[in-house]
Amino acid sequence: MTVSATATAEVFSLEETAPDHARAIRDSRPLRLITCGSVDDGKSTLIGRLLWDTKAVKEDQAATLERDSSGKQNDLGLPDFALLLDGLQAEREQGITIDVAYRYFSTDRRAFIVADTPGHEQYTRNMATGASTADLAVLLVDARVGILEQTRRHATIASLMGIRQFVLAVNKIDLTHYDRARFEQITHDFKEFALTLGVKQITAIPMSALKGENVVYDGRAAMPWYDGPTLVETLEKATTRSNQTVGFRLPVQRVSRPGESFRGYQGTVAGGSVKPGDSVVVLPSGMVANVTKIVTFDLVRNAAVAGDAITLVLDRQVDVARGDMIVAIDSQPMTGRGFDAQLVALQPDGIEPGKRYWLKSGSRRQRVSIEPVSQLDLKTAKWGAADRLGMNAIGKVHLTFDEQAIFDTYEQNRTTGAFILIDPDTNNTVAGGMITGRRSEIGGIHKDDQRVLLSLPADLAEKIMATELFANRRQDVDVRHTSAGRAAEILADLDD
Amino acid sequence: MSDIRPEAEAKHSATQKPPLDPHLKALENEAIHIFREVAAEFERPVMLYSIGKDSSVLLHLARKAFYPGRVPFPLLHVNTGWKFAEMIAFRDKIVKDYDLDLIEHINPRGAAENVTPFTHGSALYTDIMKTEALRQALDAGKFDAAFGGARRDEEASRAKERIYSFRTPDHRWDPRNQRPELWNIYNGMIRNGESVRAFPLSNWTEVDIWRYIQAEDIPIVPLYFAEKRPYVERDGMMILAEDPRLELLPGEVKQEGVIRFRTLGCFPLTGAIRSTATTLDDIIAELETATVSERQGRAIDRDQSGSMEKKKREGYF
Ligand SMILES: Nc1nc2c(ncn2[C@@H]2O[C@H](COP(=O)(O)OP(=O)(O)O)[C@@H](O)[C@H]2O)c(=O)[nH]1
Ligand SMILES: [Mg+2]
Secondary structure, eight states: OOOOSSSSSSSOOOOSSSOOOHGGGGGOEEEEEEEEETTTTSSSHHHHHHHHHTOOSSSHHHHHHHHHTTOOOOTTTOOOOGGGTTTTTTHHHHHHSSSEEEEEESSSSOOOEEEEEEGGGGGHHHHHHHHOOOEEEEEEEEETTTOOHHHHHHHHHHHHOOOOOEEEEEEEGGTTOOOOOHHHHHHHHHHHHHHTTTOOOOEEEOOOOTTTTTTTBOOOTTOOOSSSSSSSHHHHHOOEEEEEEEEEEOOOOOEEEEEEEEEEEEEEEOOSSSTTTEEEEEEEETEEEEEEEEESSSSSOOOOEEEEEEEEEEEEEEOOOOOEEEEESSSSSSSEEEEEEEEEEEEEBOTTTTTTEEEEETEEEEEEEEEEEEEETTTTTEEEOOOSTTTTOEEEEEEEEEEEEOOOOOOTTTTTTTEEOTTTTTTTTEEEEEEEOOOOOOOOOTTOSOOOOOOOHHHHHHHHHHHHHHHGGGOOOOOOOOOOHHHHHHHHHHHH | OOOOOOHHHHHHHHOOOOOOOHHHHHHHHHHHHHHHHHHHHHHSSSEOOSHHHHHHHHHHHHHHTTTOOOOOOEEEEEOOOOOOOOHHHHHHHHHHTTTEEEEEEEEEHHTTTTOOOHHHHHHHHHHIIIHHHHHHHHHHHHHHHOOOOOGGGGGGGGGGOOOOOEOOOOOOGGGGGGOOOTOOOOOOOOOOOOEEEEOOOTOHHHHHHHHHHHHHHOOOOGGHHHEEEEEEEETTTEEEEEEETTOOOOTTOOOOEEEEEEESBBBBHHHHOOOOOOOOOHHHHHHHTTSOOGOOOOOEEGOOTTHHHHHHHTTOO
């Protein structure tokens, strides 16, 4: 491809009018997706290919790409598409992706925002960043290598973060001589693993990102045995999620009081819908009021739905501050001081037990202490007891707040069920979390009820402690390791 | 004194526009959310205002976010003294029409030493008159958050940037060590002297910007529309030949042609394109078939790949 070196040579003609799709693609919000998988499986190449084949790469960018990839072309003579994505100097020098890159492309039917995420374990936090907002995950696997631990880790994080639609891209199929049996074996392996995550919606596609087979254009010439959809066809049909069918939630970002006569509560509707006349409750105070107006710059609206940034006016003077939540009276979130959650630890120091962090959810920031309970072992996909979480660990924790907290479960609401943890010493974001439920406030080993002491062989105890049931109630259990003789003595004492 | 605008409500409800399509609505909602979050969490926010199309959209979104109140922070225009004359006229009218607070800053050192794009070269000039000037203005105002209109689709290192982009006290960006940014939960915790650059338009593309300007009827500088204008060709760019400070070099001739600008900056460094697009419809149609990116007309981006990252690390916007 050549490019005109001067802008003056660029003559635009209006005779070639824009294709009609300019209007058609805008009838839904953009689909957000991530690519994930292990290092070198071809994530950046795939997105580069998507941008290239959907004509999102302009000529001057292509020229830069050609220049930058000179000497680095592969045997096919194609440019290194990953350079379209790996925009940081360090990434180019090392030939890897360090941080998530967001890219934009569209087809006749739809607009897409794609996050290219790093494959290295040390950059898992950047993968989690990309996953948190995605509607769909494209999980890449090198057809020659198959499923790796990192593939499982990414699939697990993506599913924990609420992604329900997966594309399994069995990439570099060109390097296996388009081996159908290989494709089917990997698909089978992945589907089996995905079942343990509860993920059912999987489209497996044999692909060559580099050559552009089954990405935007089909790969029938090379793979006559595959008659499924291309990647882009799958993406065009995917669904975007919304929080519209749940109870009304408005986390208050600011109180607008431009003058004596006006007092409005500004925020983005995080669930359900609202209209004038609705009865609402302000949490955590519990005060009740009715909605009189929904104010926006353009007009006074007669309804607002999840996703809308609005200003709400209530019919009476109630005390509302930033961080409060205005909710439907007949469908309220959970409030309390103890919650259960799943966490992804994002920083080298991990998550320390008992340490007090800042927790931010919506516009609400409060102090919390964290008690790790269990951790997911990505090799075995089993939960094991844990009292601290290292970097990149996925764990279950108990949250204990100084003051009332307000949440839905993440399962029910991806906005009001999500939070981040901030280390007060460094101000860095150290974890992303998803609420799984509320905890009754009297728990733990000091709860006054019947107890059973068991003396078990260590290996059996290990197995029991690895179960989900055990992990979920870890805080109710006291465990000591000791010798068989000592255990016998203690139990004998009890019998006296 | 009350800063509510009672007349505004009536005015807006009277001129009912068709509702935005879901795509633009989602982008608008996200931007308003970011504006409100920053305004609530930071003590001294400021909005970088460069008078271009992205700034015009940014300003419009800010007005929407805080309606019926005023925009609760000042606008900062880092001037170089070499902007297109029409840009300055447009700026002054907007500030008056919308009752905004504007801070204008020109690097006094640059002005004293007479730093110009002609005498110092585009790289050094940009460094002093834009990057250094911006740092001076942010320090002088003790601003802890600065809104910018950058979009991730503009350039490869921008594509990596967070919506809240953390800066050290000397305004540096460390691209290898950015805070994770999950969901739409933004971490605004900083220490004294540190700051955040916030980018409400991160997820917008150039076409989105134009479609939104059209849908919302946002005023923009007329230089974006094609018209017969005088220009000279220099370094492969068409430079507007209106300002008396532009001296013709040997061999250069003043020409006239129907041209327009796809981006606006300092006139000696911004190349025009040949185009007959005189309406927003024309511009959008032209974009759909455009084969070069908008940055191509900018001298400062052309030096080398990675030049933007380097400038950004040093505090450029
Ligand atoms: N033959 C072949 N090579 C590929 C394919 N996809 C990626 N590659 C190569 O695999 C290497 C790693 O790709 P990259 O996109 O950087 O992987 P990432 O680490 O997952 O982002 C590069 O050299 C690519 O050219 C493919 O489908 N076929
Ligand atoms: Mg990569």
